[in-house]
Amino acid sequence: MIRKLVRFLDRRTGTAPFAQKTLRYLFPDHWSFLLGEVALYCFIVLVATGTYLALFYSDSTADVVYHGPYVPLQGQHMTEAYRSVLDISTSVKAGLLIRQTHHWAANVFVAAIVLHLLRIFFTGAYRKPRELTYWLGLTILMVALLEGYLGYSLVDDLLSGMGLAIGNGVALSIPFIGASLGAFIWGGPFPGSSAFFPRMYIGHVFLIPALIAVLLAAHLALVALRHHTQFRQGRETERRIVGVPTFPGQTPRSLGLLLAVAGLLVLLGGLVQINPIWLWGPFHTYSSTNGAQPDWYLGWLIGALRLMPSWDWTIGNYTLVPNPFWGGVLFPLVVFGFLYVWPLLERRFTGDRAFHNLLDRPRDAPVRTAIGFGLLTWVLLVFLAGASDRVFVFFGLSYSTQIWFFRVASFVVPVVVAFVAHRVCLELQAGERVERRRELAIGEARAEARRPLS
Amino acid sequence: MKDRLRTLLVLVVLYVLRRRLPRRAPAGEHAPGPPAERIVPAGTPEPRAELLAIGLLLFGALCAAAFVAVYVLDRLPRQTQLLGLSLGLALLSIAAALIVTGKRLVVTEELEHDYPPEEHPGEQEAIAQTVAESASRLTRRRLFALGLGTAGGALAVALLAPLASLGPGIDLDSFVRTPWRKGRRLVDEEGRPYRAADIEQDTFYTAFPEGADLEQIASPLVVVRLPPRDLDLPRENAGYAAAGIVAFSKICTHAGCAISLYRTPLFPDAEPKPALVCPCHYSTFDPATGGTVIFGPAGRKLPMLPLRIDGRGYLRAAGNFDGPVGPSWWDVRARRPFA
Numbered sequence: 106m107i108r109k110l111v112r113f114l115d116r117r118t119g120t121a122p123f124a125q126k127t128l129r130y131l132f133p134d135h136w137s138f139l140l141g142e143v144a145l146y147c148f149i150v151l152v153a154t155g156t157y158l159a160l161f162y163s164d165s166t167a168d169v170v171y172h173g174p175y176v177p178l179q180g181q182h183m184t185e186a187y188r189s190v191l192d193i194s195t196s197v198k199a200g201l202l203i204r205q206t207h208h209w210a211a212n213v214f215v216a217a218i219v220l221h222l223l224r225i226f227f228t229g230a231y232r233k234p235r236e237l238t239y240w241l242g243l244t245i246l247m248v249a250l251l252e253g254y255l256g257y258s259l260v261d262d263l264l265s266g267m268g269l270a271i272g273n274g275v276a277l278s279i280p281f282i283g284a285s286l287g288a289f290i291w292g293g294p295f296p297g298s299s300a301f302f303p304r305m306y307i308g309h310v311f312l313i314p315a316l317i318a319v320l321l322a323a324h325l326a327l328v329a330l331r332h333h334t335q336f337r338q339g340r341e342t343e344r345r346i347v348g349v350p351t352f353p354g355q356t357p358r359s360l361g362l363l364l365a366v367a368g369l370l371v372l373l374g375g376l377v378q379i380n381p382i383w384l385w386g387p388f389h390t391y392s393s394t395n396g397a398q399p400d401w402y403l404g405w406l407i408g409a410l411r412l413m414p415s416w417d418w419t420i421g422n423y424t425l426v427p428n429p430f431w432g433g434v435l436f437p438l439v440v441f442g443f444l445y446v447w448p449l450l451e452r453r454f455t456g457d458r459a460f461h462n463l464l465d466r467p468r469d470a471p472v473r474t475a476i477g478f479g480l481l482t483w484v485l486l487v488f489l490a491g492a493s494d495r496v497f498v499f500f501g502l503s504y505s506t507q508i509w510f511f512r513v514a515s516f517v518v519p520v521v522v523a524f525v526a527h528r529v530c531l532e533l534q535a536g537e538r539v540e541r542r543r544e545l546a547i548g549e550a551r552a553e554a555r556r557p558l559s
Numbered sequence: 560m561k562d563r564l565r566t567l568l569v570l571v572v573l574y575v576l577r578r579r580l581p582r583r584a585p586a587g588e589h590a591p592g593p594p595a596e597r598i599v600p601a602g603t604p605e606p607r608a609e610l611l612a613i614g615l616l617l618f619g620a621l622c623a624a625a626f627v628a629v630y631v632l633d634r635l636p637r638q639t640q641l642l643g644l645s646l647g648l649a650l651l652s653i654a655a656a657l658i659v660t661g662k663r664l665v666v667t668e669e670l671e672h673d674y675p676p677e678e679h680p681g682e683q684e685a686i687a688q689t690v691a692e693s694a695s696r697l698t699r700r701r702l703f704a705l706g707l708g709t710a711g712g713a714l715a716v717a718l719l720a721p722l723a724s725l726g727p728g729i730d731l732d733s734f735v736r737t738p739w740r741k742g743r744r745l746v747d748e749e750g751r752p753y754r755a756a757d758i759e760q761d762t763f764y765t766a767f768p769e770g771a772d773l774e775q776i777a778s779p780l781v782v783v784r785l786p787p788r789d790l791d792l793p794r795e796n797a798g799y800a801a802a803g804i805v806a807f808s809k810i811c812t813h814a815g816c817a818i819s820l821y822r823t824p825l826f827p828d829a830e831p832k833p834a835l836v837c838p839c840h841y842s843t844f845d846p847a848t849g850g851t852v853i854f855g856p857a858g859r860k861l862p863m864l865p866l867r868i869d870g871r872g873y874l875r876a877a878g879n880f881d882g883p884v885g886p887s888w889w890d891v892r893a894r895r896p897f898a
Contacts, residue, residue, distance in 0.1 A: 201639045267816050274814030274886035284888035289726040294734045295776050332674055345671050353665035361657030368650030375643005391779035391809055393817040395838040411840045417858030427887035428858040429814050460677050
């Protein structure tokens with residue numbers, strides 16, 4: 106039966122040698138290698154659930170009056186877009202489940218990419234010959250942030266609109282070209298022309314997902330062409346890869362992980378409420394609410410926007426740098442820019458141009474680990490600053506005091522953390538040397554004891 | 560008929576439940592040559608793990624069926640939760656079955672082989688040579704390359720040119736046009752005009768130009784009343800207040816959110832003055848001094864609208880804003896709003 110099928114396919118495609126090699130392609134076994142896979146599976150869930158939602162969503166911003174089943178909003182003016190998402194949540198069978206699963210999947214997607222990136226960074230997996238894979242991955246992360254932002258903006262509830270207003274402010278703040286760029290994207294000043302929502306929609310459901318799919322395909326092709334990296338655990342060397350073959354070993358595990366990720370996301374979508382848009386109400390240019398927070402992965406940007414002091418760079422009547430540029434554009438550019446050039450920087454400063462298939466442990470490269478922890482701490486502190494209004498509400502700490510604390514801490518603490526991380530790496534290395542010497546000494550002593558007395 | 564069916568059913572169940580035993584070669588027959596070399600090594604059966612996997616698969620199927628049932632029944636209390644629970648458990652138990660299969664049932668091999676070679680110098684050379692030799696008939700290579708580049712660039716510009724239809728890229732007058740002009744009445748969201756007497760202290764009001772589009776960024780105002788002796792307006796805003804009532808654009812000059820917090824001094828020691836606050840990034844503006852920034856990231860003061868009270872007590876605009884509305888762009892400070 107299987108022989109027949111294989112023969113049929115091979116005679117028509119001639120791919121048996123390739124397929125046979127693929128079946129025996131090796132996957133090194135380490136839990137941290139699953140993070141990228143989790144991101145991939147989230148993307149699959151996102152495409153599936155997103156396609157379903159697109160069957161019901163309307164991208165029109167025409168004004169309608171709500172007469173649906175959710176009583177508190179009855180009689181209110183809103184856009185058709187918002188009403189269609191309300192209908193998905195209240196009237197479409199299983200609509201709320203799919204919508205919430207989609208939203209959860211987006212949050213987990215970005216989280217998995219970020220954790221995957223941390224694994225890649227701290228183990229030096231981006232080194233030659235895998236720089237291209239790394240740069241593609243970083244680009245996927247950047248595009249995923251934009252995709253998520255467009256996704257929750259399309260709902261057109263109050264929080265969506267506030268997010269779009271901020272996005273517009275950030276676009277306008279780009280030196281010289283900002284206003285023109287904003288007018289281009291929005292089709293005029295905020296809230297933009299009626300063409301703006303269809304533009305976001307085609308971006309969210311076609312252009313960006315297609316871009317992510319292409320980048321992802323290239324990313325995975327590069328991984329497969331160069332094979333996986335691996336930790337030095339036993340027989341692994343720079344030239345020999347040790348692992349479980351695609352089939353039969355890896356296939357059930359990967360399929361299992363796919364279904365586990367999907368199952369967890371569906372459970373979250375069914376049991377844990379996310380973005381109850383009916384509570385926020387429709388957006389109007391003239392309304393906003395306190396306690397507004399974006400999805401977690403944009404928290405670092407809202408933190409950066411809030412931390413900046415009142416600071417426009419002006420020359421005469423011309424504003425070279427309007428304020429939102431610092432936190433909304435420059436800060437993420439610096440973080441991503443640094444991540445992009447890091448492999449080149451490291452190569453330049455260590456002079457290491459060798460091929461690397463074996464991974465470092467963080468302690469093996471103390472400078473890299475220190476810099477990574479410093480950068481991570483910086484981003485994390487700015488992220489926390491974005492939550493300081495919530496801290497004020499829950500713990501009563503004065504908002505302005507917190508902001509001043511973070512303005513200082515976000516520059517001091519990362520340096521301290523970097524030095525501590527460096528020290529810890531060196532101590533761990535020293536500890537290992539002591540351990541190795543101890544084992545050596547014990548071995549010698551045993552050999553000594555076993556030697557017959559002459 | 561019924562009996563036959565029952566026998567058939569029993570036979571099917573027995574067939575499915577039967578355990579596969581290792582097949583022995585029948586006595587007397589010759590073994591057909593030496594057995595082919597195995598690719599995947601043999602392993603010992605694990606009947607309990609196998610049963611567990613089968614059980615999980617069947618439970619997954621049950622949950623998937625339950626999902627369909629909940630979906631069809633519709634309008635159950637906690638419909639979304641039941642749907643999520645049934646589908647989620649279906650996926651998770653099938654996932655568990657697969658993971659049991661991967662970890663305990665299929666043969667786990669730890670193989671090793673060589674990484675692909677670092678590079679292929681022979682092929683690299685051949686590619687370079689092929690490209691170089693292909694151009695051997697060209698005599699003006701530099702000019703040819705220039706031509707290719709020019710054509711490509713021009714074509715790219717031509718293909719991108721229609722994108723200019725997206726929006727007004729150069730003419731930014733729409734950014735500073737406002738619906739406010741001298742004499743226009745202030746109305747609320749429902750279109751009812753505000754009288755000066757409606758405006759009380761320690762709270763704020765959202766006002767719009769009568770008959771204008773409410774969603775336009777230059778429409779909404781935030782209106783507050785201060786004790787006239789607390790007003791400390793700069794010289795250029797002299798006369799903007801009417802009986803202690805002051806009006807500002809409701810759109811924050813930082814990133815364009817609506818200002819919807821009015822901090823009246825609950826804690827007079829720490830925060831001595833009333834202030835308008837934007838909830839997005841907490842830019843804080845002082846209404847008494849003409850909307851100047853006293854905290855937070857905003858880089859420009861709030862645009863102020865001059866007010867007057869007409870003979871019947873209605874609030875009217877006495878002119879346009881003293882600066883452009885909304886977030887800053889590069890020549891925002893060089894422009895004046897117009898109606």
